[in-house]
Amino acid sequence: METTTIMTKQSGRLNTGRSDGKNPGKTNARFIMLVSGVAAFGGLLFGFDTAIISGAIPYISAYFSLSEYMLGWAVGSILIGCAVGAMLAGGLADRYGRRLMLIVCAVLFAASGIGAGLSDNLSLFIAFRLIGGLGVGAAAMVSPMYIAEIAPARWRGRLVACYQLAIVIGILVAYFSNYIFDGLGANNWRWMFASQAAPSLLFFLLLLIVPETPRWLIMKGKKAKAVTILEKISETESIEEEVAEIESSFHAKHSISIKQLFSKTYRPVLFIGIIVAVFQQVTGINSIIYYAPVIFKETGIDSASSLMQTIGIGVVNILSTCVAIGLVDKVGRKKLLLTGCLLMGISLVAVGLCFSYRYFDHYVVLIFMLLYVASFGATLGAVVWVYLSEIFPNLVRSLALSIATLALWLADFAVTLTFPVMTKHLGTSYTMFCYALLCAVAFVYMWFKVKETKGRSLEEMETLFLHKN
Numbered sequence: 001m002e003t004t005t006i007m008t009k010q011s012g013r014l015n016t017g018r019s020d021g022k023n024p025g026k027t028n029a030r031f032i033m034l035v036s037g038v039a040a041f042g043g044l045l046f047g048f049d050t051a052i053i054s055g056a057i058p059y060i061s062a063y064f065s066l067s068e069y070m071l072g073w074a075v076g077s078i079l080i081g082c083a084v085g086a087m088l089a090g091g092l093a094d095r096y097g098r099r100l101m102l103i104v105c106a107v108l109f110a111a112s113g114i115g116a117g118l119s120d121n122l123s124l125f126i127a128f129r130l131i132g133g134l135g136v137g138a139a140a141m142v143s144p145m146y147i148a149e150i151a152p153a154r155w156r157g158r159l160v161a162c163y164q165l166a167i168v169i170g171i172l173v174a175y176f177s178n179y180i181f182d183g184l185g186a187n188n189w190r191w192m193f194a195s196q197a198a199p200s201l202l203f204f205l206l207l208l209i210v211p212e213t214p215r216w217l218i219m220k221g222k223k224a225k226a227v228t229i230l231e232k233i234s235e236t237e238s239i240e241e242e243v244a245e246i247e248s249s250f251h252a253k254h255s256i257s258i259k260q261l262f263s264k265t266y267r268p269v270l271f272i273g274i275i276v277a278v279f280q281q282v283t284g285i286n287s288i289i290y291y292a293p294v295i296f297k298e299t300g301i302d303s304a305s306s307l308m309q310t311i312g313i314g315v316v317n318i319l320s321t322c323v324a325i326g327l328v329d330k331v332g333r334k335k336l337l338l339t340g341c342l343l344m345g346i347s348l349v350a351v352g353l354c355f356s357y358r359y360f361d362h363y364v365v366l367i368f369m370l371l372y373v374a375s376f377g378a379t380l381g382a383v384v385w386v387y388l389s390e391i392f393p394n395l396v397r398s399l400a401l402s403i404a405t406l407a408l409w410l411a412d413f414a415v416t417l418t419f420p421v422m423t424k425h426l427g428t429s430y431t432m433f434c435y436a437l438l439c440a441v442a443f444v445y446m447w448f449k450v451k452e453t454k455g456r457s458l459e460e461m462e463t464l465f466l467h468k469n
Contacts, residue, residue, distance in 0.1 A: 028232045032151060036159045038206045039146040040166040042102055042139035045109045045203055047170025048177075048196055049132045050078060051314075052113075054290050055178025055307060056189035063189070064122045068420040075290055075420075077126045079413035081133020082140065083406050089138035090402030094219070098146040099212050101138055106204035108135030113196025117189075132196075133409075141405040145397060148389035149213035150233060153457045157328040157386050164382035165321040171289060172314030173199075179307045215394060215458075218246050246394065261396055261403070269465035270400050272449055273388055276337075277408035279442035280384040283344055284435030285376050286412050287419040288313065288369060295369075298428060299360040309366050316370045320377030332454040333383050337446045340379025345439030347372035352432035390453055393462045 053060075053075050061071055093101045112132025119125035144160050151159040174192075181191040214233070217226035223243065230239050261270060288295070292313055296306035327336060350368040354360065392400040422431040451464055 043166030076416035082137030085137025110200035117194030324382035343375035
């Protein structure tokens with residue numbers, strides 16, 4: 001029996017289910033929340049897989065005898081896998097479906113955690129980190145795309161932002177895992193990585209009960225199955241009209257090539273997506289996420305205390321992302337992005353000044369780092385994923401999102417790789433000032449180039465961004 005049929009019978013629809021193609025305009029909230037929540041669970045594994053390294057840094061540094069350059073490579077190697085995963089995921093998601101790609105991601109997550117935990121040399125450790133990166137990079141592209149393609153327009157911002165909420169929950173779970181396993185002796189870092197297998201298995205099982213997105217089904221000519229899903233999620237009065245609108249957005253009979261994507265028609269929106277994605281990373285967030293315990297130890301506290309303060313960052317990240325979920329469809333994307341750049345820049349300058357003057361009393365570094373993380377979580381952290389998932393036209397969404405996500409991971413890799421080197425040669429203070437300067441550049445760019453997308457359907461977005469010849 002098809003998964004879509006199972007979901008139809010079990011979900012308890014709120015609409016009339018009429019077969020004439022008419023929908024009274026009511027959506028099944030429980031169904032939408034279920035499938036969006038399962039897709040967003042990929043973000044939890046994303047956050048867990050990327051953040052688990054933070055607590056393991058002192059132990060893998062000693063075990064593998066890492067210099068600051070090799071430490072940057074050991075931490076950042078996963079991001080090369082992320083870049084490759086993002087690059088490949090678009091085409092594979094178009095060919096095999098969004099749901100199947102997420103199932104593959106679940107398998108990669110589990111293999112990475114177990115393999116890294118069992119590694120006895122650096123090359124094997126990095127190989128499994130790269131495998132995990134493939135899953136993270138693919139999930140980072142496919143999960144928001146899945147949610148954007150299945151969510152009603154007025155809910156889309158909040159539901160895609162739930163993906164970022166899942167990421168930060170995964171980061172917090174990783175911080176707790178690090179704290180729990182920290183006292184287990186020389187092999188504690190192995191348990192930190194291997195613990196990833198449990199949520200990976202849960203993600204795999206949950207994916208077996210959700211359907212494919214209606215837009216992918218229509219793209220593949222599976223109109224009847226798409227109608228079954230649209231009847232449960234659509235807010236329009238006529239399912240037939242919505243199907244026709246989606247079909248018209250896939251106006252080309254052939255796949256879009258990279259060359260066509262960079263054509264005059266699509267180039268402006270592609271460049272906006274790439275630059276916004278890069279700014280999410282180069283403003284420094286993952287230097288804080290990955291190296292927070294190291295930064296806190298510089299203030300003179302011990303390992304256990306640094307891990308506890310890092311858990312505080314994880315908690316604030318979750319709370320601020322909840323704020324973003326509540327605001328993104330009310331305030332709008334552009335205002336939140338601008339506010340985030342401003343507050344993050346101020347926080348980074350403050351942290352940099354604390355390190356410049358060696359002033360660490362009254363938890364002042366912790367306070368400003370929490371402000372920075374809160375500002376990111378409520379703005380760039382959640383909103384960039386929302387923005388990327390919705391600005392690209394249906395016909396090119398997979399490929400364009402792959403390229404934008406690829407740029408994001410490459411920027412993340414550059415930041416992660418260079419942070420230990422920058423702090424050694426420039427010091428923590430000037431490293432923070434560099435990130436603050438990039439926040440200012442991001443603010444100026446977003447002020448002039450980012451367009452508001454709140455409340456628009458995916459099909460309406462094409463008239464907002466595309467250059468018509």
